[in-house]
Amino acid sequence: MAVSVSWIGALLGLALAIGLILKKLNPVYALLLGTIVGALIGGANLTQAVNIVVAGSQSVMGTVIRVLAAGVFAGVMMESGAANAIARGIVDRFGESLAILSLALATMIITAVGVFIPVAVLIVAPIALEVGSRMRISKLALLVALSGGGKAGNIISPNPNTIAAAHGFNIELSQLMVADFVPAVFGLIASVLLATLLRHHGAIATMADVTANQKQQAASDVSVLPSLKAAIVAPVLAIVLLLLNPIGHILHITLLEKFEVDAMYILPLAGLVGMLAMHQGKQVLAYTKAGMARMTDVVLILIGAGAIGGLITTSTLPSVIVHLIKISGISGTFLAPIAGILMAAATASTSTGVILATGSFGKAILAFGTAPLAAAVMVHTGATVIDHLPQGNYFHVTANAMNMTLKERMQSVPYETMVGLTMTVVGVLMYAVL
Numbered sequence: 001m002a003v004s005v006s007w008i009g010a011l012l013g014l015a016l017a018i019g020l021i022l023k024k025l026n027p028v029y030a031l032l033l034g035t036i037v038g039a040l041i042g043g044a045n046l047t048q049a050v051n052i053v054v055a056g057s058q059s060v061m062g063t064v065i066r067v068l069a070a071g072v073f074a075g076v077m078m079e080s081g082a083a084n085a086i087a088r089g090i091v092d093r094f095g096e097s098l099a100i101l102s103l104a105l106a107t108m109i110i111t112a113v114g115v116f117i118p119v120a121v122l123i124v125a126p127i128a129l130e131v132g133s134r135m136r137i138s139k140l141a142l143l144v145a146l147s148g149g150g151k152a153g154n155i156i157s158p159n160p161n162t163i164a165a166a167h168g169f170n171i172e173l174s175q176l177m178v179a180d181f182v183p184a185v186f187g188l189i190a191s192v193l194l195a196t197l198l199r200h201h202g203a204i205a206t207m208a209d210v211t212a213n214q215k216q217q218a219a220s221d222v223s224v225l226p227s228l229k230a231a232i233v234a235p236v237l238a239i240v241l242l243l244l245n246p247i248g249h250i251l252h253i254t255l256l257e258k259f260e261v262d263a264m265y266i267l268p269l270a271g272l273v274g275m276l277a278m279h280q281g282k283q284v285l286a287y288t289k290a291g292m293a294r295m296t297d298v299v300l301i302l303i304g305a306g307a308i309g310g311l312i313t314t315s316t317l318p319s320v321i322v323h324l325i326k327i328s329g330i331s332g333t334f335l336a337p338i339a340g341i342l343m344a345a346a347t348a349s350t351s352t353g354v355i356l357a358t359g360s361f362g363k364a365i366l367a368f369g370t371a372p373l374a375a376a377v378m379v380h381t382g383a384t385v386i387d388h389l390p391q392g393n394y395f396h397v398t399a400n401a402m403n404m405t406l407k408e409r410m411q412s413v414p415y416e417t418m419v420g421l422t423m424t425v426v427g428v429l430m431y432a433v434l
Contacts, residue, residue: 003043003044003048003051003052003314004043004314004315004316005038005039005042005043005044005052005311005314005315005316006041006042006043006315006316007042007315007316007317007319007320008041008042009038009039009040009041009042009043009044009311009315010038010042010311010312010314010315010316010317011038011317012037012038012041013034013035013036013037013038013039013041013042013308013311014034014038014308014311014312014360015034016030016033016034016037016038017030017031017033017034017035017308018030018034018346018347020033020034021346021347021391022346022391024391027300027301027304027347027352028300028301028303028304029304030304031301031304031305031307031308032053032304032307034308034311035049035052035053035056035304035307035308035310035311036049036053038308038311038315039052039053039311039314042311042315052307052310052311052314053307053310055310055314056306056307056308056309056310056311056313056314056359057303057306057307057310058306059306059309059310059359060302060303060305060306060309060355060359062167063163063164063167063168063302063355064299064302064303065264066163066167066173066262066263066264067160067163067164067295067298067299067302068292068295068299069263069264069265069267069268070114070158070159070160070163070263070267070268070295071288071291071292071294071295072267072268072271072272072287072288072291073114073158073234073238073267073268073270073271073291074114074115074116074159074271074291074294074295075271075287075288075289075290075291075292075294076234076271076272076274076275076280076287076291077110077113077114077115077234077235077271077274078115078116078119078290078291078294079283079286079287079290079291080226080231080274080275080278080280080283080287081224081225081226081231082226082230082231082232082234082235082274082278083110083113083115083119083120083123083231084123084225085225085226085227085228085230085231086106086109086110086113086228086231086232086235087106087107087109087110087120087123087124087127088127088225089228089231090102090105090106090109091103091106091124091127091131096131096134096135099131099132099135099137100137100141100142100145100192100195100196100199101192103124103127103128103131103142103145103146103149104145104146104148104149104152104188104191104192104195105149105188106124106127106149107120107121107124107145107146107147107149107150107153108149108150108152108153108184108188109153110123110124110153111149111150111152111153111154111157111159112152112153112154112156112157112184112235113157113234113235113238113239114157114158114159114235114238114267115157116159116294117147117150117151117153117154117159117350117394118393118394118397118398120146120150120153121146121147121150121397121398121401122397122401124146125146125398125401125402126210128142128145128146128205128402129142129205129209129210129402129403130207130210132204132205132209133204133205133206133207133209133210136200136204137199137204137205138198138199138200138201138202138203138204138205139202139203139204139205139209139402139403139404139408140198140201140202140203140408140411140412140415141195141196141198141199141200141201141202142195142205142402143398143402143404143409143412144191144194144195144198144412144415144416144419145191145192145195146398146402147191147388147398147412147416147419148187148188148190148191148192148194148195148415148416148419149188149191151187151191151384151416151419151420151423152184152185152187152188152191152419152423153184154350154384155180155183155184155187155380155381155384155423156177156180156181156184157177158173158177158238158242158263158267159351160295160298160302160351161350161351161353161354161355161380161383162176162177162180162380163263164302164351164354164355164358165354165358165376165379165380165383166376168354168355168357168358168359168362168376168379169358169362169366169372169373169375169376169379170372171372171373171376172245172246173242173263174242174243174245174246174263175246175373176373176376176377176380177242177243178243178246179373179376179377179431180377180380180381180427182426182430183377183381183422183423183424183426183427183430184423186422186423186426187384187419187420187422187423190418190419190422190423191419194415194418194419198415202408202411203404203408208403209402209403212403226278226280230274230277230278230279231274231278233273233274233277233278234270234271234273234274234275234277235270235274237269237270237273237274238266238267238270238271241261241266241269241270242263242266244256244259245257245259245260245261271287271291272284275287298351301351301352301355302355305352305355305356305359306355306359308356308359308360309355309356309358309359309360309362310359312359312360312361313359313360313362313363317364318361318363318364318367319364321335321361321364322364322367322368325368331368331432332365332367332368332369332370333368333370333374333378333428333432334428334432335361335364335365335368335370336357336361336365336370336374336375336378336379336382336432337378337379337381337382337424337427337428338382339357339360339361339365339379339382340353340354340357340378340379340380340381340382340383340385340424341382341383341385341386341424342357343356343357343360343383344357344382344383344384344385344386344387345385345386345387345389347387347391347392348387348388348389348390348391348392348393348394348395349387349392349394350383350384350387353383353387354379354380354383357379357382357383358376358379362375365379370432371431373431374431374432377427377430377431378424378427378428378431378432380427381420381423381424381426381427382420382424382427384419384420384423384424385417385420385421385424386417386420387420388413388416388417389413390406390410395409396409
């Protein structure tokens with residue numbers, strides 16, 4: 001593109017977009033408006049501003065297609081009751097003696113198999129409150145376990161945030177899922193330890209909380225849930241197919257190395273096979289429609305974030321950032337986690353934070369010589385540090401799920417941040433220091 005926008009315009013456009021999001025303007029409109037205003041301030045004319053928006057939006061179409069394909073899988077897991085069956089199966093098998101571990105692990109696993117983290121917490125919350133009321137565990141500890149486990153699962157899942165991080169740095173989705181596994185394990189451990197320390201801090205869960213939870217959400221009828229064996233077919237198939245190629249490269253198995261099938265094919269296929277395994281083939285239209293509906297907001301934000309990313313990559317801002325970091329003496333590697341942390345904090349969303357960080361600062365991060373996989377891991381884990389602030393819907397959805405006041409919900413924020421920070425530190429140590 002011939003036009004070059006000044007870094008001041010790009011920075012003001014990004015600041016305007018974030019400010020409008022904080023003011024509760026629809027994020028898509030906020031991002032598009034920020035792009036146009038930033039382009040005009042930066043020296044572009046009206047036609048060039050439109051070209052920047054179009055080019056930036058086109059740059060994320062590959063991610064958009066994969067996110068829409070993942071909607072089939074997500075719709076099957078959420079609408080069929082498979083995710084709920086997996087969560088209950090895990091908690092039942094671990095027993096109440098390991099209640100906190102089982103709850104954190106259940107949330108981690110159902111998030112890891114493609115369920116959105118707010119939905120995962122909603123699914124496990126009634127189980128957690130029931131167990132907590134019997135074991136005398138505080139709601140604060142239960143939420144830390146659920147939210148921390150969800151964060152750990154979120155960075156190893158075929159969710160929109162992982163897809164955006166992988167394709168933002170042009171690496172395979174399966175590569176990033178494997179690379180994020182160790183940080184995710186440390187996140188799970190941190191969640192369990194923190195929740196265990198907090199089990200007697202704050203209000204203890206009661207059956208009244210369970211009743212309030214049931215009134216606030218339409219809970220699935222346990223009697224109609226699929227069996228655990230049927231419920232795990234879709235996620236197991238998806239994970240196996242996604243990991244075939246990385247395993248082939250690790251073990252130097254030529255046949256598996258040649259298995260280069262994109263997640264765009266694998267996730268819908270796994271969802272459809274799982275649907276048949278649960279004898280829900282007649283629900284294919286309903287589940288895919290629901291999955292598409294769940295992905296619509298993410299896709300729209302992707303388009304808006306692509307536009308603002310186009311503004312920044314067209315501007316001189318990346319080169320200015322690289323220069324400032326070089327003269328400051330700070331390692332440029334840290335731009336990756338910092339970008340993830342700041343963008344997710346500003347938008348209170350892991351997915352939006354990752355999309356903005358990769359689209360806006362991806363080229364600057366790579367300019368420091370950071371490997372694409374390392375960059376993706378650090379941006380992705382960084383986006384989990386402060387993505388749970390009150391300006392986002394996750395904060396309020398989880399507060400309602402646990403029947404907590406806003407003051408009670410705020411008490412959990414520092415501990416959730418510690419979980420995300422743990423995963424980020426581990427990611428940086430593994431891919432930037434060691």
